[in-house]
Amino acid sequence: MTANAYDVSVADFEEKVIAASHRAPVLVDFWAAWCQPCRILKPVLEKLAAEYGGRFTLAKVNSDENQELAARWGVRGIPAVKAFVNGQMVDEFTGALPEAQVREFLTRLIPSPAEPLRMEAMAAHARGDQATALRLLGEALDLDPGNEAALLDSVEVQLAAGAVAEARQAIDLITDQARDRARVESLQARLQLSAAGGGADADTLRTRVAADPADLESRLALANTLALAQDYKGALENLMEIVRRDRKWQDEAGRKTMLTLFTLLGAQPEHEALVREYRIALARTLN
Numbered sequence: 001m002t003a004n005a006y007d008v009s010v011a012d013f014e015e016k017v018i019a020a021s022h023r024a025p026v027l028v029d030f031w032a033a034w035c036q037p038c039r040i041l042k043p044v045l046e047k048l049a050a051e052y053g054g055r056f057t058l059a060k061v062n063s064d065e066n067q068e069l070a071a072r073w074g075v076r077g078i079p080a081v082k083a084f085v086n087g088q089m090v091d092e093f094t095g096a097l098p099e100a101q102v103r104e105f106l107t108r109l110i111p112s113p114a115e116p117l118r119m120e121a122m123a124a125h126a127r128g129d130q131a132t133a134l135r136l137l138g139e140a141l142d143l144d145p146g147n148e149a150a151l152l153d154s155v156e157v158q159l160a161a162g163a164v165a166e167a168r169q170a171i172d173l174i175t176d177q178a179r180d181r182a183r184v185e186s187l188q189a190r191l192q193l194s195a196a197g198g199g200a201d202a203d204t205l206r207t208r209v210a211a212d213p214a215d216l217e218s219r220l221a222l223a224n225t226l227a228l229a230q231d232y233k234g235a236l237e238n239l240m241e242i243v244r245r246d247r248k249w250q251d252e253a254g255r256k257t258m259l260t261l262f263t264l265l266g267a268q269p270e271h272e273a274l275v276r277e278y279r280i281a282l283a284r285t286l287n
Helices: 010-022 036-052 067-072 099-109 115-127 130-143 148-160 164-172 181-195 202-211 216-228 232-245 253-266 269-286
Strands: 005-007 026-031 057-062 080-085 088-094
Touching: 005 036, 010 026, 010 057, 010 067, 010 080, 026 036, 036 057, 036 099, 080 099, 088 099, 115 130, 115 148, 130 148, 148 164, 148 181, 164 181, 181 216, 181 253, 202 216, 216 232, 216 253, 232 253, 232 269, 253 269
Parallel strands: 005 057, 026 057
Antiparallel strands: 026 080, 080 088
C-alpha cells in the first residue's frame, strides 16, 4: 500500500472513500483474487495512482470479502471501477480497460492543472492577441506536457499568427497518438490550405479573377485565401468554378481542395448544410 493506493473494507469505506473524495477524486477498484482481468487492471491503476501523485487516490476493495459494499454500489461484474467526487459516485467502468482508455477516464474525472491557463490563452486568441495566447499555452504545456487540447490549441493559434512551419511541427508531435481525430484532421486541412498558397491579398486576387474568369491559378489562390479567412462559401464557390471549367486542371486541384475543405468543415456542425450543398454540387458536376 502507498499513500495514493490502499485497501478498503466495509469498516473504513466511509472514511477512505466518501470523506476522502471531498479532498480529491477516489477510484474504487472492486476485485477478487480469482479474477484474471482484475490482475491485469490492478497494476495499471496502481501505476497511474503513483504517476498522478495525489490528484486521485485508489481504493481497492476485495469484493468477495466485502460483499455488502459490492451490493451497495451495484457491482455485477469485476473488475468494476467506481469514481467518487465530493461524496458521490460520478462515473464508472467495468472490465480490464487498456491503459490509454483508463487515462481517458481519468481525464474526464480530473481537470488538468493546465486548464485555467489554456482557457485564458484561448480568450486571448479570441481577442486577436496571438502572442499572449502562445505564451500562456507554453506555460500550460510546461505544467502538463501531454495535454492534447493545449497542443492542438497551440497549432490553431500558430496558424492564426501565420506561423505555419511552427504549427506543422507542433501537430507532428501529436498526430499519431491524438484522441481528437476530427480536430487533428481539421487542423491538417488548414495546414494544407496554407501550403497551397492561401494568405495572398484577396482584393488583388478578386480583381484578377474578374478580369479573366479563366485564370484558374488566381482563382485557386483566391479560394485558399478565402478559406483561411473563414469565408468558406466563397472558397467553395471558386473551387466549384474551377471544377466546372476544367476538372482535370493541375491534377484535379479544384476537386481535391474541395475535399480538403470538406474535411476541415466536417468537424464543425454549424457548416453541415454548407458541406452538404457543395458535396451535392460537386457530385452533379462530376457525374
